[in-house]
Amino acid sequence: MADDFESFVRDRMNALVRYGYVLSGNPHDAADLAQEALARLGERWRRVHARGDPEAYVRTTMARLHISWWRRRRREHPVRNLPEESYDDSGLRAADGDMGLWQAVGELPPRQRVVLVLRYFEQLTDEEIADELGVTRVTVRTQASRALEKLRRVENFRVAELSGRLC
Amino acid sequence: MRTDVENDLTRTLRAAFASAPPVAPGFPETVTRRRGQRRRRRAAAITGLAAVLLAITGVVTVRPAAESLPADAGPVRDVRAVWPEAVVTLPPLTGGDVRYQVEAALGDGVYLVRPERGAPVLLDGAKVRRLDGIFPADWPGDLGITANHIVWSMATGDGVDVYVQPWRDDGPAVHLGRLPAMDVAVTESGDAFYAVGSTKSGNLWTHRLYRLAAGQEPVPVAAGDGYVLVDGPWAVSGVPQPGAANRLPRVWEPYPSLASVLTAPRSVPTYRNVVTGQTATPVSRASIISCAVAACAGHDGGAVVFWDATGANEVRTGFTLDLRDRADAFFDTSGRFVQVTTRTPRESTSTTTGSHLWDRTTGAVATVRGEMAYDVIDLGFDGGKTVLDLTRIR
Structure with missing residues (x-):
C-alpha cells in the first residue's frame, strides 16, 4: 500500500474514478467525486492511513458526497443526461443488454442508487451499508426495496416490449 | 435467494465499473x-x-x-x-438534530428547515413544530412551498403521491392525489392546486398539467401540457427537465x-x-x-x-x-x-x-x-x- 498521499492518489485514482462512475453514472461527476473525496482524505491522511484502509474512507466519502451533491444540485435544476455528458461504451451496452438496467439505475434517486451500489457492487450487508451512510437498517431495506421495485418494472416492461417485437 | 433483477444489477454495475471512461x-x-x-x-x-x-x-x-x-x-x-x-x-432542533438546512423563510420568524435526517420541521421562534407525524420516518421525497402550504411528494409504486399542509396555522395534512409521473411540481391558486407531472422516457421529458383537489381524482388540463412550473403559477415550455414552482x-x-x-x-x-x-x-x-x-x-x-x-x-x-x-x-x-x-x-x-x-x-x-x-x-x-x-x- 502506498505510504504517502500522492502515491496513493496515483495508484488508486483509476479505480476510484471508476467507482465514481458506478455511483454517479457520468464521467464528470465521477471525477468530481473522486477529486473531492481525495482532497478530504489529504487533510486527514496521517490519521486515516494509520487506521489502515484509506481507500475505504474515500469510497465512503464518495458515496455520502454523491447523495449530498445531488441534493444541492437539484436546487439548481440541473439537466439530467446532457448530450455533452453522455458516455457510450459498447462493452457496457452489451452488459446492459436490452434490459436498459443501467439507464434505469441512472434515473433512481441518488440515495437509492448508492444503496444498490453498496449492496450489489460492494457486496456489503445492510448493516454495513447503514453504518456507511449513517442511517438505520430499516432505511437501507426500504431504499433498496423501492429501487428494486422500480428496476423490476423496467425489466418487465423491456421483456414485454421485446416479446412484442419478436411476435 | 437473489432474484433475476438482483443478479442483472450486479452484472450491470460491474460492467459499468469495467467500462468507465479513463481518468483525465x-x-x-x-x-x-x-x-x-x-x-x-x-x-x-x-x-x-x-x-x-x-x-x-x-x-x-x-x-x-x-x-x-x-x-x-x-x-x-x-x-x-x-x-x-x-x-x-x-436554535438547535430537539432530539439531537444539530445539522439542518434552512429551506424557506415564511415570514414573521417562521422557517422551514430540513434536518440531515428525518422529516422537515417548522421553526417558529424557539418553538419547534415537527412534521414527523405526516412524513414517513425515512421520507425520500421532494419538498416545496406555495402561497399558503407546504407541499411534499413521495414516489410510490408507479406514481407520485402529493400532500399539502398549511404552514400559516396548524391545519392538517391533506392527500391531494396521485399522479402518474416521476416528478411533480405544485402551485396554488385560490382553493385550487395545479400540478405538473413530469415523466422521462429515454432523454425525453413529457409534462402534463393537472388540477388537484382533495378527495377527487386529478383532472388533466390539456392546455397546460408541455409546460414546466418554474415560478409560482408561471411555467415555461421546452425545458427538458422538471423545474418546480415551489422548489427553489x-x-x-x-x-x-x-x-x-x-x-x-x-x-x-x-x-x-x-x-x-x-x-x-x-x-x-x-x-x-x-x-x-x-x-x-x-x-x-x-x-x-x-x-x-x-x-x-x-x-x-x-x-x-x-x-x-x-x-x-x-x-x-x-x-x-x-x-x-x-x-x-x-x-x-x-x-x-x-x-x-x-x-x-x-x-x-x-x-x-x-x-x-x-x-x-x-x-x-x-x-x-x-x-x-x-x-x-x-
Whole structure:
C-alpha cells in the first residue's frame, strides 16, 4: 500500500474514478467525486492511513458526497443526461443488454442508487451499508426495496416490449 | 435467494465499473489544487468569523476573501455587515438534530428547515413544530412551498403521491392525489392546486398539467401540457427537465444547461400562467444569465446588468464576470434580491469563483457564502445555525 498521499492518489485514482462512475453514472461527476473525496482524505491522511484502509474512507466519502451533491444540485435544476455528458461504451451496452438496467439505475434517486451500489457492487450487508451512510437498517431495506421495485418494472416492461417485437 | 433483477444489477454495475471512461490527464494535480482550495476556504471561514465577531463589536468593516471578488468589484462587504438586521441565528432542533438546512423563510420568524435526517420541521421562534407525524420516518421525497402550504411528494409504486399542509396555522395534512409521473411540481391558486407531472422516457421529458383537489381524482388540463412550473403559477415550455414552482431557487433553466457558460447566452424565456393562461415574455436588455417572471439578470460584455421584466429599472453594475465561467442568477420571491454565482467550467473542478447578493431596489451588494432558497440564504453554522432572512429587509 502506498505510504504517502500522492502515491496513493496515483495508484488508486483509476479505480476510484471508476467507482465514481458506478455511483454517479457520468464521467464528470465521477471525477468530481473522486477529486473531492481525495482532497478530504489529504487533510486527514496521517490519521486515516494509520487506521489502515484509506481507500475505504474515500469510497465512503464518495458515496455520502454523491447523495449530498445531488441534493444541492437539484436546487439548481440541473439537466439530467446532457448530450455533452453522455458516455457510450459498447462493452457496457452489451452488459446492459436490452434490459436498459443501467439507464434505469441512472434515473433512481441518488440515495437509492448508492444503496444498490453498496449492496450489489460492494457486496456489503445492510448493516454495513447503514453504518456507511449513517442511517438505520430499516432505511437501507426500504431504499433498496423501492429501487428494486422500480428496476423490476423496467425489466418487465423491456421483456414485454421485446416479446412484442419478436411476435 | 437473489432474484433475476438482483443478479442483472450486479452484472450491470460491474460492467459499468469495467467500462468507465479513463481518468483525465492532470487528475493528481487537480486533487492537489482542491486540497489547497479547501485549506484556503477553511482559513477564510475562520478569518470571516473573526471579522464578524469584530464587526458585531463595531470595530471593523468585514471584507471577504479576495479570491471571491470579481476583478473590478472594489471592496464589497459580507451580507452580515450589509444587512445585519436580516441575520438570524436559529436554535438547535430537539432530539439531537444539530445539522439542518434552512429551506424557506415564511415570514414573521417562521422557517422551514430540513434536518440531515428525518422529516422537515417548522421553526417558529424557539418553538419547534415537527412534521414527523405526516412524513414517513425515512421520507425520500421532494419538498416545496406555495402561497399558503407546504407541499411534499413521495414516489410510490408507479406514481407520485402529493400532500399539502398549511404552514400559516396548524391545519392538517391533506392527500391531494396521485399522479402518474416521476416528478411533480405544485402551485396554488385560490382553493385550487395545479400540478405538473413530469415523466422521462429515454432523454425525453413529457409534462402534463393537472388540477388537484382533495378527495377527487386529478383532472388533466390539456392546455397546460408541455409546460414546466418554474415560478409560482408561471411555467415555461421546452425545458427538458422538471423545474418546480415551489422548489427553489426560483430560476428559469433553459436548454441546454451548459448555456449558462457566459459565452453561450440563454434565449429569452416565454412564461405561461397555468392558472389564467396569460403569457409573458421579459424584455431583453443584455445577454441573459437567468430570469424570474419579475426580473432578469444578464451581462453586457461581462458587466453584470439587472432589469425588470418590463425593461424598466435597468441597473448596470461595475462588476465584470469572467466570460469563461458559468454563471447563475437566483431571485427571491419578490424579484428584488438576486444572487449571482459564478463557477469555473465543469470540465475543471466546478469551483465557485464568486457569489454576490444584490438589492435591485437600493443597489446594495454583498458577498455571500450560501445558496438562495425561499427568501432565505443559509449562511452555515457559526456557533449556531445562521441565516440571512430576506423577508426582514422588505
